[in-house]
Amino acid sequence: MRPADETGYPEPHPRAYSSLFLKDGADPEDVTADNWRSMFEEPGLLPLDTTEYNSSWAWSAGNVISTTGEMIQVFDAFASGSLLPPAQHRAVWSLVSTEGGNWIPNAAYGLGVFELDPAVTGGLTLRGMGGSMQGSHFAAVGTPDGEQTIAVHTNTEFKTWKVLFNALEAQFGTPPIPGL
Structure with missing residues (x-):
């Protein structure tokens, strides 16, 4: 930091x-x-x-600066369970639906992480984490075993989920998400 x-x-x-x-x-x-x-x-x-x-105002961002590669490593550790003890890992991935909310469509949310509904990913379990602030948006999505992960970083804040879902379609072969 x-x-x-x-x-x-x-x-x-x-x-x-x-x-x-x-x-x-x-x-x-x-x-x-x-x-x-x-x-x-x-x-x-x-x-x-x-x-x-200065990004120190952004609560959890805490003025921490990371590379995309470092963020992928952190995400893979979160997704695979190698970062936290088992009870904490389960707590992080105890998910609630985002349906009806104004966040990621077709997903469930945990403690700073999300998992996409396998019904819209062609049956794949894909987990993710991300964040946005003025001038930056980052998301990492991958398989729970950490074997395959992609990251998307834009040099403007969040505007749409379309960029991320297009990247998922290209990387994982997920079907197009309706309405994006």
């Missing part, structure tokens, strides 16, 4: 661009899962380079 006041990144690194901004007068502490859309500017703003923006 880097110090809270450090905003630079080690080279090489991608640039980060965002068009997601709080409205004038909006207090970040007032943003909730229910009202966040009303607290941000309308789409269509020109992207702003947020590469040097």
Whole structure:
């Protein structure tokens, strides 16, 4: 973890661009899962380079900087059970449906992780983890045994699940997800 006041990144690194901004007068502490859309500017703003923006505000991000390769290693350890003791691993993967919510379609969510419904993956069990903030979105998805994993990193925040699901289709041969 880097110090809270450090905003630079080690080279090489991608640039980060965002068009997601709080409205004038909006207090970040007032943003909730229910009202966040009303607290941000309308789409269509020109992207702003947020590469040097400090990520320490982002709760679990904790101002930690990782490479895509490091994130794949962490994900594989989470998915396969090699990172945590068995009871904690089971707790992480005790999943609840995201159906009806505003998150990953056709998935169940655990403690920072998700598993896609095998009905939409052609019968494959695919687990994932990811996150997004201004100027960056990352997701890793793979098999529970850690044998096959892909990662998608964009240099803008989350916009759609289509990029991830297209990558899953290309890598794992999953059928196209309806409605994306």
